[in-house]
Amino acid sequence: MKEKKHPKDKKKKKAVKKESISAGHAAMAHALGTHGTEEVEGRRQRLLNAALDLARREPKELDHLFPDGFKVLSPTAILGYGFPPESFLRGIERNPHLIAVDGGSTDPGPFYLGSGKSFTNRAFVKRDLRFMLVEGLLRNIPVVIGTAGGSGALPHLTWCKEIILEIAQEEGLSFKLGIIPADIPKPIVLKALEEDALRPLPFVPPVNRRAIEESPYIVAQFGVEPIIEAHRKGCEVILCGRCFDPAVFAALPIMLGFDPGLALHMGKILECAAIAATPGSGADCVLGILKGESFILESLNPKRVFTSASTAAHTLYEKSDPYHLYGPGGMINLEQATFTELGDGRVEVRGSRFEPIQPYTVKLEGARPVGFRTVCLAGVRDPLMIEGIEVILEEVRAQVGSLMEKEGIKGTLYFHLYGKNGVMGSREPYPGKSHELGILIDAVGETQKDADTLCSVTRSTLLHYGYRGRIATAGNLAFPFSPSDTSMGEVYEFSLYHLMEIGSQRLFPLKIEQVEAKKGKGGKK
Amino acid sequence: MKKNILEVARVIRSKNSGPYELTLDILFKDRKWYELFKARNIVNEELISRLYKVPKEDILGIIWFEPVSAVKITLRRPCPSGSPGDTDIYGAQQHAPLLGIEFDEEESHGF
Numbered sequence: 036m037k038e039k040k041h042p043k044d045k046k047k048k049k050a051v052k053k054e055s056i057s058a059g060h061a062a063m064a065h066a067l068g069t070h071g072t073e074e075v076e077g078r079r080q081r082l083l084n085a086a087l088d089l090a091r092r093e094p095k096e097l098d099h100l101f102p103d104g105f106k107v108l109s110p111t112a113i114l115g116y117g118f119p120p121e122s123f124l125r126g127i128e129r130n131p132h133l134i135a136v137d138g139g140s141t142d143p144g145p146f147y148l149g150s151g152k153s154f155t156n157r158a159f160v161k162r163d164l165r166f167m168l169v170e171g172l173l174r175n176i177p178v179v180i181g182t183a184g185g186s187g188a189l190p191h192l193t194w195c196k197e198i199i200l201e202i203a204q205e206e207g208l209s210f211k212l213g214i215i216p217a218d219i220p221k222p223i224v225l226k227a228l229e230e231d232a233l234r235p236l237p238f239v240p241p242v243n244r245r246a247i248e249e250s251p252y253i254v255a256q257f258g259v260e261p262i263i264e265a266h267r268k269g270c271e272v273i274l275c276g277r278c279f280d281p282a283v284f285a286a287l288p289i290m291l292g293f294d295p296g297l298a299l300h301m302g303k304i305l306e307c308a309a310i311a312a313t314p315g316s317g318a319d320c321v322l323g324i325l326k327g328e329s330f331i332l333e334s335l336n337p338k339r340v341f342t343s344a345s346t347a348a349h350t351l352y353e354k355s356d357p358y359h360l361y362g363p364g365g366m367i368n369l370e371q372a373t374f375t376e377l378g379d380g381r382v383e384v385r386g387s388r389f390e391p392i393q394p395y396t397v398k399l400e401g402a403r404p405v406g407f408r409t410v411c412l413a414g415v416r417d418p419l420m421i422e423g424i425e426v427i428l429e430e431v432r433a434q435v436g437s438l439m440e441k442e443g444i445k446g447t448l449y450f451h452l453y454g455k456n457g458v459m460g461s462r463e464p465y466p467g468k469s470h471e472l473g474i475l476i477d478a479v480g481e482t483q484k485d486a487d488t489l490c491s492v493t494r495s496t497l498l499h500y501g502y503r504g505r506i507a508t509a510g511n512l513a514f515p516f517s518p519s520d521t522s523m524g525e526v527y528e529f530s531l532y533h534l535m536e537i538g539s540q541r542l543f544p545l546k547i548e549q550v551e552a553k554k555g556k557g558g559k560k
Numbered sequence: 561m562k563k564n565i566l567e568v569a570r571v572i573r574s575k576n577s578g579p580y581e582l583t584l585d586i587l588f589k590d591r592k593w594y595e596l597f598k599a600r601n602i603v604n605e606e607l608i609s610r611l612y613k614v615p616k617e618d619i620l621g622i623i624w625f626e627p628v629s630a631v632k633i634t635l636r637r638p639c640p641s642g643s644p645g646d647t648d649i650y651g652a653q654q655h656a657p658l659l660g661i662e663f664d665e666e667e668s669h670g671f
Contacts, residue, residue: 141579144642144649237620238580238636347628348571351585355577355634357625374627405644449645460638460647462612464657479644528643529579 092292094327104324104331105288106131109305112317114138114163114180114195115155118308122320122335127170129322129335134171135283136163137306138195139182141400141529142353149251149402149527151190161198165206168199172208172271179262179273179283181306186400187217187277188252195274200550207552210272213265214546217254217276219399223542224253224535233399233533237355246530250401253531257397258363259295261543262286268547276543277400279362280306288325299367300387301330303360304349311349312339329385331377340380347374363398365391394536401531406446407483408523409490411476413497413512419504420511421472424452427502434500435493446480446489474512479526490520565661568593574654577634579641581620582651584633584658594629602663603631611657 092100108131111118115138143154153160164180171178184191192214199212224247227233233242247253254277263286265273275283281302288298301323304311309319312334320335332341350357350369360367371386415421428450439446453473456463476493480486498512505511565572571587586603588594597603605616618636625632639646648654 141641142576142650144646145579145640146642236578236580238618344628347625348585348587348630351583351587351625351628351630351632353575353577353583355581355583355620355632356623357630357632358623372627408644447644451647458647458653459656460645462614462638462654462657464611464613464660477644526644529640532579 091294092327094294097291097293097327100291101132101326104326105291105293106133107284107288107301107305107323107325108134108176108320108335109284109308109323110134110136110167110320111163112137112306112308112310113140113155113185115153115157115160116318117159117163118166118318118320119336120166123166123170126320126322126335127174130174131176131322133179133284133287134167134176135179135181135302135305136167137181137280137283139185139187139191139277141186143185145402145527145529146525148186148188148254148400149404150525151186151188151252153184153186153191153194155185157194157198160195161202164198165202168202168208168272169206172210175271177266177271177273177287179275179286181275181278181280181283183274183276186252186254187275188254189216189218189276190252192216192274192276199272199274203550203552209549209551211268211270212548212550213268213270213273214548215257215261215265215273215275215278215543216546217257217278217543219253219255219535219542221247221253224399224401224531227535232536233531234396234535235533236398239532242531242533246403247401249403250530251403253399253401255397255399255535255537255542256363257540257543258282259286259289259299260364260540261545263290264540265545265547266290268545270545270547272550281362281367284323293325294328294389296367296387296389297328297330297384298325299362299389300360300369300372300384301325301332303367304332304346304384307349307352309334309336309339310352311346312341313345314339315345329383331381331383333381341376341382343374343376343382346382346384361392364395365389395538396534396536397542399531399533399535401529402527403530404525405528406479406481406526407486408526409478409480409483409486409520410523411490411494411514411520412516413474413476413494413514413519415472415474415511416470416513417507417511418470419506420502421468421470423502423504424455424472427497427500428452430502431493431497431500435489435496438492439489442488444480444485444488446478446485448489448493449477449479451475451477483522483524487520487522494519561665562662563665564659565663566659568597571630572655572658574651576637576641576651580637582635582637582654584635584655585630586633586658587628587630591629594624594626594631596665597631597663598624600663602661603633607661608633608635611660 108126147154183195259282281299284302284305285298305323309316322333324331368388451457454469478490570589577583620634623632
């Protein structure tokens with residue numbers, strides 16, 4: 036994917052003036068009213084604890100305040116996945132009221148939350164953010180980033196903040212930055228455990244004290260409330276820790292009085308950007324236009340359209356129940372939602388409702404280290420060995436196991452048999468045989484040294500194992516690489532995926548920093 | 561005359577729904593097939609239990625979703641996403657057993 040255009044080039048060409056604020060922006064400034072001023076404490080608490088009970092505006096009033104709708108630009112499905120600059124600039128030309136992006140997911144597995152590392156690429160996170168920050172700040176459009184660094188714990192937040200500060204210096208940008216961490220202090224989680232106030236989600240095993248203590252980072256998905264606070268305080272860029280994906284898109288319009296059901300449902304679709312369009316893409320921009328009684332989805336790339344089928348199908352994606360989408364403090368009910376094609380590649384959605392649920396719960400996520408991994412990939416082409424592979428592997432496992440036991444090496448051995456059941460394991464229904472197999476030796480030990488030893492001894496044992504009926508006595512495995520084994524480092528497992536009741540949004544304290552670009556550096560580099 | 565599900569579905573897919581659940585979607589080509597499958601309860605717990613070799617307790621739910629003529633099945637993952645021994649972290653390649661679903665187009669034959 037080659038991205039040639041750069042925000043700066045665009046700036047030079049079109050020379051956008053900062054003072055050219057659209058009618059929509061003027062309306063927003065009017066609607067915001069208290070924008071940038073300090074709220075009184077009582078009102079703040081009321082806001083924080085019951086943001087979704089904010090005085091909603093009548094649809095008519097909203098349509099009057101925002102005659103073209105409240106426009107939200109979503110550049111990409113996950114920050115760092117990239118997008119065509121043309122699509123993004125087409126979105127900017129529509130004068131959006133908000134630019135927001137989701138930055139994370141649990142899909143890549145527990146390693147990233149547990150280790151504090153990002154699953155997205157730094158260079159491309161920076162590339163995506165540069166477009167958003169330069170264009171957003173130039174035009175007074177708030178920029179909100181959800182689930183920083185992929186998992187949204189403190190190290191991820193710090194990682195993403197460093198990138199933002201680098202861009203600020205390189206581009207000469209000064210702004211008010213709001214940072215909302217999502218880390219939950221362990222004493223709070225332990226107290227909830229003691230009080231039996233942690234509710235596991237389906238199929239999640241019960242958690243114990245040790246698992247909590249062993250999890251380096253525990254985060255909770257927060258909702259729109261802390262983001263609303265940051266908007267209220269006039270933050271121009273808001274960097275969120277782990278949060279409910281739709282919240283970064285929905286917070287500002289909810290604050291302005293839009294219907295939370297519509298705002299959150301729109302956010303739910305926008306967080307995946309063009310994945311809900313057709314042809315779908317996780318790396319292209321879309322625009323959401325929120326109105327008093329509906330919202331409209333619009334592709335910013337003429338190659339894609341939204342159809343009622345593509346939009347409705349998206350509500351199925353990654354969810355166990357397409358009618359009821361649970362999130363912090365409530366549920367988006369889509370039983371009455373309708374999806375109507377407008378005939379120009381856009382789809383209008385109506386009828387989505389938000390139902391608050393008391394007590395207010397948030398979803399906790401945690402991962403803990405369970406050992407170290409070493410792997411070895413090898414191929415098998417011998418039909419006799421393929422025929423007897425299961426018995427052979429069990430015999431090798433037993434032989435290696437007894438050797439390890441005598442040496443006091445602790446670990447667990449997994450064989451992934453590609454060509455047999457490498458993808459589905461014991462759920463594989465087809466007994467068919469392949470002419471070749473890929474064997475991935477997957478050794479997980481208490482230490483890296485143990486894992487290395489377990490993998491190495493398994494590899495050498497299997498390589499020369501004299502299985503019954505063997506005709507090829509020179510070696511059983513075809514290695515594609517030298518060295519054949521790779522130390523993979525620490526292995527994690529999810530330790531927490533539980534709902535926890537919260538009494539206050541103070542668990543997610545907003546920090547505000549004034550970012551000042553150093554003089555003389557603007558536009559450099 | 562037996563028909564294969566590939567003739568009547570436009571999407572058949574699997575994906576994690578969080579790290580502990582696997583969710584399977586079948587989107588039918590048109591409303592007609594959705595109605596037929598739903599009326600005859602072709603996608604049911606017994607079928608899923610057999611295709612995925614899982615006990616019924618591991619099936620969280622089978623939900624018919626009319627707006628897009630689809631049925632969604634959610635299962636327990638064999639192990640949590642990314643735990644040692646997992647084979648498919650995103651759960652995106654667990655749909656193949658569904659591709660073997662066959663049915664009789666004529667009502668009288670039943671399934």
